Amino acid sequence: MSEEAPRQDLVRRRSLADAWWSLVAIAVAMLFFFPIYWAVSTSLRRPADTFTVSGVGIPWVHFTPTLDNWLLEMSQPESFRAFTNSTVISLSAVTIALLLGLPAAYALARFKFFRVPNKDITVWFLSQRVLPPVATAVPFFIAFSTLELLDTRLALIVCTATFILPFVVVIVRQTFFDLPIELEEAALVDGASYLSAFLRVAVPLAMPAIAAAALIMFAFSWNEYLFAVILTIKGAATMPVHIAGGADTRGVQFWFVAVRSLIAMIPPVLLALLAQRYIVRGLTLGAVKG
C-alpha cells in the first residue's frame, strides 16, 4: 500500500501537468489561428458587414455568410494570373536554386578548395542573407530594365533564385558533410562516376534536409514582396502584390484581402504536408552501422 500511494500521486501529478500544458498549447494555437479564423470570417461577410459585425464574427451566429466575395474574386482574371505567376515563379526559383545549390553544397562538403578556402566560400554564401535585400534593388532594376525583362516572370525567377540559393547551400552542405564518406567511396569502387555517386548516394540520403531546405525556399519565394513590387507592373504580379492591391484609393478592401490571403495559403500548406513525409522518412533511415 505504501508503495502504491506515491505512484498514484505521481500519475495524478503527471496527468495534471499534461492537462496544464495542453491548455497552454491550445491557447497558443488559438493565438496563431485567430488571424486565419478572422480572415475566413471576413471573407464570408458582405463588405458592409466588415466592421459592423457583432461578437467574434461567427458565421450564422453573428452574421449571415455569403460566398459573393469568393465568386467575385474567382471571376477576375488578375486573380488567376497572380496565382499562376506566384506558383510558376516560386517553383522555378526553387528548382534553379536546387540545381545550382546542391552541387555547390556537395562540393563544399567533399572537396577541398585551395585558392579560396571552403569556409570562406560558405561564409560568402551566408553573407548574401546578411545584406539588406533592398540594397540590391536598384542594380537589379537597372539590369532587368536594360535586358528588357521588367514585368516578366523570368526576372523574378532569377532574382528570387539568387536570394534563396544560400539556404540550400548552407543547410544541405552540413548534411552532406555528416554523411559517412565511405558510402560514396563504396559507390565509386562499385563503378559509379563522381556524378552518379553524388546523384544516387549522397542526394537520396540527404533528402530530408533537401526537402526542408526546399520548403524554406518555397516559403521565402512565395512571400517575396519587395522585388515583386519593384520588378513587376501587372503581367508578372504575384500573390503578395495582388493581396496588397486590395488597398486602393477607396481604402482597404478587407473582404478581398481575406479571400486572397486564404487562397495564397493553400500551396505552401499542401507542399508542407508533402515534404513532411520525406522529412519523417529520412529520420527512420538510420545509420550505416548499428
Place this chain on the structure above:
Amino acid sequence: MASVRIANVWKYYGKTVAVKDLNIDCPDGQFLSVLGPSGCGKSSTLRMLAGLEHISAGDIYFGERRVNDLPPKARDIAMVFENYALYPHKTVFENIANPLRLRGTDGATIERKVRAAAKMLEIEHLLDRKPVELSGGQKQRTAIGRAIVREPQLFLFDEPIAHLDAKLRAHMRGELKLMQRRLGTTMIYVTHDQLEAMSMADRIAVMHEGVLQQFGTPQEIYNQPVNEWVAGFVGEPPMNFLDVEVVDEDGRLCLVHPGFRVAVTAAQQALLRQRLSGREARMGIRPDEVRIATATFPGALEARVRVSEPLGGDMLVDAELAGSRLLVKTRPDFTGGMGAPCWVAFDVERWHLFEKPSGVAYF
C-alpha cells in the same frame, strides 16, 4: 586477376607522412595481408590502391598497367570497408546488385549472380531487408557479397571483421580464406590483428609508422623477424626481450645476463662474427620456446614464479629471472605457485638477437 606492384609509394596528408617509400610485390592470386598497429598507414595504402586517395609519389601497377591516374571505377576492384558502408536506403539485394547495375548488367544475370553470392554467404533469407535490420555479421556478409558479386581482378578488404565478436571472427577467418582460395582472386587484406594475418595470408607486409618493416610468408615473419619491433608485434603472448652482453670466451661467443651465460650455436656465431657492432644487444625468445620445470634439470637456470595463469589448454607463467621478466607458456600441469622457485632453459636454436639500439636482427 592481376598481380599488384607498389613501387616507391609515398603518402602525405599536408605535413603528415602516412606512408614512406613503400615497395610491395603481390603475385597474381595471392592473399596478401597488410599488418600493423593503428595509424601505421594501412588504410592509406589500401585507399591508394583503390584510387580513393591521391598517390603523393611513386607508382602502383596492376599487372603491367600503371593505375595511378585511373579513377576507382576503371580499376576493376572491389572493396570492403571497415564500417561496411552499406547503402542504408537500399535492400540487401540492391546493395549486392549495385556493382552489376552500375555496369549495366541485365536483370536476369543480376538476379542469378546476387542469389549465388547470397547463397555462398548464407544470407539468402535476408535479401529483402534493409541494412538497419541486420546484425553486425550479416552486414559484413552483405558487404562481402557486394565485393564478390562482380568477380573483380582485385579484392581490397579493410579490417572487415574487426567489429565482430571473437567467435564470429574466428569463423569468418576460415570462411574468407576459403572464399579467396575458391575464387582465386588477388586479395589485399588490411588488419591490425596478427592472428588474422598469420592464419589467412600467403604473404604478410608488416608496417609500422608508415614504413614497411618486413615482407614475407607468415612463417618467415614469425620465425625470422627482421627487427625487434616485428618480433614483438607478431606472436601471442608476445616475445620476451632481455638485455644481454655478447662476450667472447676463448673464441666462443656467449650471451651474458645477470641470470645466465649461454653460448650461441655455431651457425649463430658465424652470423654474429660478420656483423657484431657492439657488446650490448637484446635477446628475444618466445614464451613457448622456454622450458620450465619445478625441479632442476641439466642446463637449467634458477628463476622464480611471479604469477601463473591457467589458460585451459596451456599455462602462462610470469617468471622472474635475475631481475628480468620472463613469460613462459607451458603445459597446464605446471604446479609452481606464486613466489615458488622454478628452473628454466632456453631453446638456443630458437632465440633471437637484436642489435642495440637499432633493433635490427642479427639472427
